[in-house]
Amino acid sequence: MGKINVTPLIDVVMCLIVFYLIVAKLASDRQAEVVLPSSRVGEEVIEAATLVVNVAQAADGTGAARIIAEGRELSSEELVVLLQSRREAGRLSGVQLRADRALPFASVQPVLRAAREAGLGSVTLVTSRQDGSDAGGAP
Amino acid sequence: MSKLHGRRSALQMYEMHYGPNMTPMVDVVMVILIFFMASAAILGPEWFLRSTLAQPKSEAAVAEGEPPLVLGLSRGASGEVLARVVRDGREIVPPTSMAELQGALAGLEKGVGVLVKPDADVPYDAVVRAHEACARVGLTRVGVSTGE
Numbered sequence: 001m002g003k004i005n006v007t008p009l010i011d012v013v014m015c016l017i018v019f020y021l022i023v024a025k026l027a028s029d030r031q032a033e034v035v036l037p038s039s040r041v042g043e044e045v046i047e048a049a050t051l052v053v054n055v056a057q058a059a060d061g062t063g064a065a066r067i068i069a070e071g072r073e074l075s076s077e078e079l080v081v082l083l084q085s086r087r088e089a090g091r092l093s094g095v096q097l098r099a100d101r102a103l104p105f106a107s108v109q110p111v112l113r114a115a116r117e118a119g120l121g122s123v124t125l126v127t128s129r130q131d132g133s134d135a136g137g138a139p
Numbered sequence: 140m141s142k143l144h145g146r147r148s149a150l151q152m153y154e155m156h157y158g159p160n161m162t163p164m165v166d167v168v169m170v171i172l173i174f175f176m177a178s179a180a181i182l183g184p185e186w187f188l189r190s191t192l193a194q195p196k197s198e199a200a201v202a203e204g205e206p207p208l209v210l211g212l213s214r215g216a217s218g219e220v221l222a223r224v225v226r227d228g229r230e231i232v233p234p235t236s237m238a239e240l241q242g243a244l245a246g247l248e249k250g251v252g253v254l255v256k257p258d259a260d261v262p263y264d265a266v267v268r269a270h271e272a273c274a275r276v277g278l279t280r281v282g283v284s285t286g287e
Contacts, residue, residue, distance in 0.1 A: 015170050019177070026178070037267040041274045042186025055263075096187070099263050105212075106259035108266075112285045116192040123192060123283075127267055129184035 033057075037101035039127040047093050050124065051086060053079065053111050055099035065100075065107035076110035083118035092118070098126045188270050191282035193254055207282070208247065210273070212257035212265055220265040237265055241272040249277040256284040 034056050051069060058064040067074050069082060086092035095115045099108045115123050147155075208224050208231070215221045215234070222240045224232035224247070232243045255269050266283065273281045 011166065019174065022178070036185070037264040039186050039188065039267055039271045041271055042188050044186070101262065101264035101267070103263050104259060105257040105261045105263055105266055108263050109259075109286050112192060112283060116285050121192060122189055125188040125190055125267055125270065127186045127188060129186050 034098050034100045035102065036098060036126060036128040038130040040130045042127060042129070049091055050094040050096050051083065051092055052096045052098060055097070055103060055108055055111055057100050057103060065103050067111060076114055079111065080114040080117050083114055083120070087118050087120075092120075095120060095123045096126050097123050188267065188274070190255075190270060191252075191280065193282050193284050207252040207254045208278075210253050210255045210269055212255065212261045212269060214258065214260055220261055222269060237268050237272075240269065241275055244272055244276045244278065247276070247278065250280070251278065252280040252282065253278050254282050254284060259286075 034054050054066075054068040056066050056068060058066055067076065067079055069079060074082065083092060083095070095111070097108070097111055099111070112123060150160075208226050211223050211225060213221055213223075213234075220237050221234040222232070222237060222243075223230060223234045224244070231247075235243045253273050255266060255273075257266050257269075270281055270283075273279075
């Protein structure tokens with residue numbers, strides 16, 4: 001009697017906390033400025049426990065590539081260690097490769113090699129959806 | 140009126156007159172709606188193309204036993220990307236522009252493994268377009284060379 005009901009306040013605050021936690025995770029995965037290649041085919045759903053690896057152009061315009069995963073820049077050797085440790089811990093089932101469309105293949109190859117060295121049999125190439133796309137035609 | 144209802148809480152009075160309280164359900168549905176709208180805006184429209192990683196000793200692993208088609212990508216004289224398909228060292232699709240690749244692949248048998256083998260200077264965009272061309276003609280087992 002006469003007390004303030006704090007239940008709606010807790011509801012709203014909890015929703016905001018969960019929302020910001022998820023957005024922060026997504027934002028760290030997509031921190032790098034990457035212009036994805038476009039495609040008309042692909043899958044919409046991917047498995048859980050994938051690590052997002054961004055390969056972006058260096059900001060200095062030299063054409064060099066930066067490998068970014070879990071919100072920090074890594075060398076290809078560090079990426080192998082990260083992938084192996086997550087795989088041994090059972091927290092890695094795949095890699096999502098978000099590479100800039102203008103980069104030469106030689107810049108992307110170290111990520112593919114790292115995934116293979118970590119024991120993965122495949123990677124998922126992330127593309128932007130083009131108009132007139134078909135679902136389910138992915139390799 | 141007060142004698143009829145006795146000492147009841149406001150919630151009991153509400154339920155007595157107006158049926159079930161819809162407010163919590165509306166709250167939850169609104170939160171879910173906003174959450175999915177926000178996540179759709181953040182994630183953006185993306186496709187995922189699955190690509191097999193070629194193994195170091197045998198790049199034929201993509202096709203498990205049968206010799207794969209090797210889809211080589213290289214730069215032409217004027218800088219454009221050209222694709223050619225080779226099986227067992229024999230060229231079965233001559234150098235073709237990326238725009239015509241899908242048509243060139245259409246005659247190949249479905250279900251065969253394809254290994255995309257780009258040169259180092261080929262743009263990553265061309266690798267994805269080669270994957271896309273394979274998928275569109277029904278070649279679903281596509282791998283990418285790791286360069287060893």
